[in-house]
Each structure stands twice: as C-alpha cells, then as structure tokens.
Amino acid sequence: MEVTIVDNQQLEIQKKIDKVLCGKAEVESCCPIKDILARFGDKWSIYTILTLGKQEKVRFNELKSQITGVSQRMLTVTLRSLEEDGLVSRQVYPEIPPRVEYSLTPLGQGLLLQLLQLADWAKLNIDQILEAREKYAKKEKQVQLT
Amino acid sequence: MEVTIVDNQQLEIQKKIDKVLCGKAEVESCCPIKDILARFGDKWSIYTILTLGKQEKVRFNELKSQITGVSQRMLTVTLRSLEEDGLVSRQVYPEIPPRVEYSLTPLGQGLLLQLLQLADWAKLNIDQILEAREKYAKKEKQVQLT
DNA sequence: CTGTATCCCTCTGGATACTG
DNA sequence: CAGTATCCAGAGGGATACAG
Numbered sequence: 572m573e574v575t576i577v578d579n580q581q582l583e584i585q586k587k588i589d590k591v592l593c594g595k596a597e598v599e600s601c602c603p604i605k606d607i608l609a610r611f612g613d614k615w616s617i618y619t620i621l622t623l624g625k626q627e628k629v630r631f632n633e634l635k636s637q638i639t640g641v642s643q644r645m646l647t648v649t650l651r652s653l654e655e656d657g658l659v660s661r662q663v664y665p666e667i668p669p670r671v672e673y674s675l676t677p678l679g680q681g682l683l684l685q686l687l688q689l690a691d692w693a694k695l696n697i698d699q700i701l702e703a704r705e706k707y708a709k710k711e712k713q714v715q716l717t
Numbered sequence: 718m719e720v721t722i723v724d725n726q727q728l729e730i731q732k733k734i735d736k737v738l739c740g741k742a743e744v745e746s747c748c749p750i751k752d753i754l755a756r757f758g759d760k761w762s763i764y765t766i767l768t769l770g771k772q773e774k775v776r777f778n779e780l781k782s783q784i785t786g787v788s789q790r791m792l793t794v795t796l797r798s799l800e801e802d803g804l805v806s807r808q809v810y811p812e813i814p815p816r817v818e819y820s821l822t823p824l825g826q827g828l829l830l831q832l833l834q835l836a837d838w839a840k841l842n843i844d845q846i847l848e849a850r851e852k853y854a855k856k857e858k859q860v861q862l863t
Numbered sequence: 864c865t866g867t868a869t870c871c872c873t874c875t876g877g878a879t880a881c882t883g
Numbered sequence: 884c885a886g887t888a889t890c891c892a893g894a895g896g897g898a899t900a901c902a903g
Contacts, residue, residue: 603839612758657849668864693749703803814884
C-alpha cells in the first residue's frame with residue numbers, strides 16, 4: 572500500500588533526524604552537521620570554496636580579485652579556517668616576492684559537490700521562496716493597516 | 718579513456734560553479750545558494766527545521782523545550798523568518814489560552830531532505846576533518862616555538 | 864606579494880520585563 | 884500560552900596601516 576511506503580519513508584527520516592540531533596538538540600552536542608555548517612555558514616567561505624573549485628591552483632591576490640568585495644583580512648581568515656579543517660591546502664614557495672598557491676583538497680572537493688547539490692535544490696525552489704516572501708509581505712501590510 | 722571522463726566531470730562541475738556564482742562572485746548577486754544559506758546559516762534555523770521534521774505539528778512551547786538553549790525571542794524570530802520563506806506554516810487557534818501549531822510545509826520538507834544529505838556527508842567526513850584540525854594545531858604549536 | 868595588527872562599528876542574539 | 888519590547892554584551896567583519 573502507498574500509505575505504508577510513505578509511512579516507512581517518514582520513519583526513516585525521523586530516524587535520521589534523531590541521529591543528527593544526537594537525541595537532543597543541543598548546541599554543543601556532537602552533531603556533525605552543525606560543525607560542518609559552522610565552516611561555510613559565514614560570509615565568505617562558500618565563495619572561496621566555489622572559486623577555488625573553478626581552478627586547480629590559485630594565488631592569493633588572484634583569489635582576492637575573483638571574489639568581489641572580500642577584504643584582505645577576511646580572505647586570509649577564511650582560508651585559514653578552511654585550511655584548518657583540511658578543506659584547502661596552502662602551498663608556499665619561498666621566493667621573493669613570495670608566492671602562495673591555494674587549492675581544494677579532495678575533502679574540499681567533496682564538500683564542493685555537496686554545495687552544488689544544495690545549489691541545485693536552491694535553483695529549483697527559489698521561485699517558490701520568493702513567491703512566499705511576497706505573500707508574507709502583503710499579509711504583513713494588511714496587519715499593520717488594522 | 719579514463720582521463721577524458723574525469724576531465725568531462727571536471728568541466729561539468731566548473732559549469733555548475735559558474736552558474737552558481739552567476740559569472741561573478743558578488744555578494745549581492747542573484748546567487749540562489751547564498752539566499753538559501755542565509756536562511757539556515759544562522760544559529761537556530763537548522764535545529765528548528767530538524768525538530769519540526771520529527772513531528773507533524775508542534776506548539777510553540779513544546780518546540781522551545783525540545784530545542785535546548787533557545788531563547789523565547791530567538792525561537793520567535795527564527796520561526797518568523799522560516800515562515801516568511803514558506804518553509805514553515807503557522808496555524809493559530811483563536812482560543813484562550815492561545816494555541817499555535819507550527820509545521821514544515823512541503824517546501825520545508827524538501828529543504829529538510831537536503832540538510833539530511835549534508836548531514837550524511839558530514840558524518841562520513843567528520844573524522845577526517847577532526848584529524849586535520851589536530852594536525853593543524855600541532856603545526857601551529859611548532860611555529861610558535863620558533 | 865602575502866600577509867599581520869589595530870581600531871572600530873554593526874549586527875546577532877541573550878536576558879529580562881511586559882501583554883493580549 | 885505565545886508572544887512583543889527593550890536593553891545590552893560580544894562576535895563578525897570592514898578600513899587602514901604596517902611588515903617580511
């Protein structure tokens with residue numbers, strides 16, 4: 572029966588959620604998704620990962636010019652944190668002037684694929700979301716008139 | 718040849734990245750992934766979506782007690798923003814005392830599935846990441862000693 | 864060229880008190 | 884019960900100057 576299949580799916584999902592939440596929805600839990608999200612939930616990490624994904628090796632200033640609007644400081648900070656998690660590798664050439672090349676590690680490329688999947692979903696559903704926002708804005712206006 | 722296949726994959730990925738970045742990595746661009754991420758990149762949205770995903774309908778205080786550590790204010794703010802994007806629906810029963818039930822919309826359930834996929838990746842790779850962090854910490858220590 | 868250091872401002876989010 | 888309003892501390896991040 573259809574219902575059973577749907578119910579089973581639902582059960583599977585709930586099991587997964589329980590695992591992700593580790594039983595409790597604690598902020599400081601072992602929850603790996605929160606840990607991962609902390610790494611690209613900030614302002615520049617996604618752009619950095621995507622931009623690094625477009626090429627094999629990129630130098631610092633090259634990267635900076637490709638990511639519009641990022642400050643020198645924040646690019647450094649972002650790259651360091653990605654490097655710390657093994658998502659990005661940093662190759663320093665002891666020359667003068669110094670040359671440093673950044674690239675995605677295999678781990679970083681794996682995350683990139685996940686991000687692209689998320690982007691696929693986003694593109695498919697962005698219209699629905701924008702529509703919902705308009706509806707919400709209209710409803711808010713009406714409430715304020717009363 | 719293997720190489721060709723790999724190259725083709727790489728080309729596909731680069732195309733996708735270009736689309737996501739809309740040509741330029743501009744912060745205020747049309748980039749849908751950034752828009753989506755802005756919705757669950759904050760402190761409480763993920764927990765809220767996951768917790769809502771575990772049941773069909775949940776009342777406000779019930780939700781508050783299930784999400785450990787969230788303040789009343791932030792739960793309200795989070796729910797409102799999710800509602801605004803059509804990810805969560807809010808059903809008010811005009812009773813005394815008031816009763817309000819929250820639930821995921823189909824759109825929200827779609828996002829939940831994406832999050833669970835991300836969680837799968839996270840769980841598979843969290844060990845590698847933790848290992849990378851340890852290595853990085855050791856390297857930092859050595860640098861500081863010099 | 865590739866950073867680091869400092870200052871400073873904004874925005875997020877927590878605590879608390881009040882309301883329909 | 885389910886919020887809203889207000890205040891405030893701390894983190895995130897931009898601008899700028901300096902350094903190896």
